[in-house]
Amino acid sequence: MDLITPGSGLIFWQLFGFLGLLFILIKFAWKPMLAALEERESSIENALKSAEQARNEMANLKADNEKLLQEARLERDTILKKAQEASVKMIEDAKNEASKVAAQQIENAKAVIETEKRAALTEVKNQVAILTLEVTEKLLRKTLSDEKAQKALVDEFVKDIKLN
Amino acid sequence: MTRKLLALSLLLSAFLLGFTSSTFAAESEEDKTSFIMHHVVDSHEWHFATFGHTHVTLPLPVIVYSGDRGLEFFMSSDFQNHETHAFGKEFAYEGYFIDDHDHLGRVDGGSFTELSITKNVVMMFIVIFIVGYVSLSAAAHYKKNGAVAPKGAAAIIEPIVIFVRDEIAHKSIGPKYKKYVPYLITLFLFIWFGNLLGLLPGAANMTGNIAVTLTLAVLTFIITNVSGNKDYWKHVFATPGVPIPMLLIIVPVEIIGLFTKPFALMVRLFVAITAGHIVILGFIALAFIFESMAIGLVSTVMVTFINIIELLVATIQAYVFTLFTAMYIGGAVAEHAHDDHH
Structure with missing residues (x-):
């Protein structure tokens, strides 16, 4: 047969065979296959999209958490600060109170001491007076035991009276 | 991969040599190369091999x-x-005969x-x-498993389907590509498998036959041309931006252009595949x-080399035929902007 003359039989059978193949494959192969491919592609796309969404949500959640944590931290700091202030104040108050009480007590003690001191001084003065009297008595007794001494004393008294 | 290709090509070459052993007995130089044309063209019988005087052939219906x-x-x-x-x-029979050039003739x-089932x-x-x-x-596979990852035959076909759909149809045709994808896939697979199977020893040069292309x-x-929209036909018969006297020249050229495009498709595939077969057989004939x-040793090496190239050509030609078909369809369905100058 010839190289460049197309054979009528081959053209006929090819039209028959190729169009038959085309028809069968379109109906039973390419339509279901292209549909399945599209379905798969769209499902993959959806999956990717939802993954992206989940990631965004996760990021939001994380940001929210971070915010909450930040707030909690701030609140904690405030509370701590307040507590510290309160404690400082309490200590201050306690100190003031204590010093007041101490001052009061010291005051009281001083008063007591003063009273005691006075009492003691009075006692001492009395004792001294008594002792002086005793001593004077003894001295007088000793001095005035002889006649001469009694006379001298009387003279002296008399002298004094004259002056007066 | 390369090693597998080499092994495959060597095997093919060895087979080809085996099948052409009858030419050892040929006398003249013409007889020694006649098997080349005999292989390349169509035939009424399928001749596989000749051992001495025993012909291994498959008689076919006429x-x-x-x-x-x-x-x-x-x-x-x-x-x-x-x-x-x-x-x-x-050797006429019932008023018909097949001459020594394998042509069917009628005695009267x-x-x-002729509608024969040829080789x-x-x-x-x-x-x-x-x-x-x-x-x-x-x-x-998709019917059974739904839209899941491909396996088996689907794993072979799916990349081709996706390639034809995305790289050929979508890029060349544009937004209306979906309608043409099934035809383009069938076309690609038919030409590709035809080219590859044609390389097998003893196989027929089907996609290298002018009737097929x-x-x-x-x-x-x-x-x-059935898909051609208004813009397409306007472009042919009243090319925008061309003065009326020029249309006398442009319109015939455009009309000839309608036919030269498929003619180029026909010739390109026919020549590429036939030439490949002739080169391989030519080296064997040496x-x-x-x-x-x-x-013989040198030509075997060369045939192996050409076979590797032919595996590539088989794929490229299937791709090119499908791509050009898609581009012609794309040209026919494209919507031109109205102020578009050509």
Whole structure:
């Protein structure tokens, strides 16, 4: 047969065979296959999209958490600060109170001491007076035991009276 | 990969050498190369090998339609000499004969149409069967498993389907590509499998036959022009931006252009595949012409090399045919902006 003359039989059978193949494959192969491919592609796309969404949500959640944590931290700091202030104040108050009480007590003690001191001084003065009297008595007794001494004393008294 | 390709090509070459061993006995140089043309063109019988005087052939049906005698069926072996298996005018049967150039003729010279199941028709049905089987098994995977990852036949077909859809149809046709994807996939698979199977030893040069490429080109021509929109036809018959006197020249050129596009498709595939076969067989023929072992060794190496290239050409030509078909369809369905100057 010839190289460049197309054979009528081959053209006929090819039209028959190729169009038959085309028809069968379109109906039973390419339509279901292209549909399945599209379905798969769209499902993959959806999956990717939802993954992206989940990631965004996760990021939001994380940001929210971070915010909450930040707030909690701030609140904690405030509370701590307040507590510290309160404690400082309490200590201050306690100190003031204590010093007041101490001052009061010291005051009281001083008063007591003063009273005691006075009492003691009075006692001492009395004792001294008594002792002086005793001593004077003894001295007088000793001095005035002889006649001469009694006379001298009387003279002296008399002298004094004259002056007066 | 390279190693596998090499092994495959070597195997093919070895087979080809085996099948052409009959030429050892040939006397003249013409006989030593006649097997090349014999292989490249279509035939009424499928000749596999010759061992001495034993011909291993598959006789094929010869179907003839004529106005006066109606539809008639014969076998190619009816027209042969039973001893030598040679065709010739002298071996006429029922008023028909096949001459020594493998042409069917009528003894009384009347007109007839031949619809024989030739070697290439059988080859074509084998290709159609394989393409159909592989594609349907691939489709069955999706039917059974739904839209999941491909496996088996689907793993082979799916990348091709996606490639044709995204890289060829979508890029060349534009937004209206979906309608044309099934045709383009079928076209690609038919040509690709045809090219690859044609490289097998003993196989027919189906996609390198002008009738086959003509039919495919005509289908492309019909689809392109049926899809043609207003802009497409306006471009042909009233090319925008061209003055009226110039249209006298432009319109015939555009009309010729409608036909040269599918003609180029037809010739490109036919030439690329046939030339590949001729080159391979030519290198093999060298061994018989020089009757030298050394040349045989060299030509085997060359044939291996050419076979590797042919595997590439088989794919490229299938791609190119499909791509150009898509581009022609794309040109026919494209919507031009109204102020678009050409």
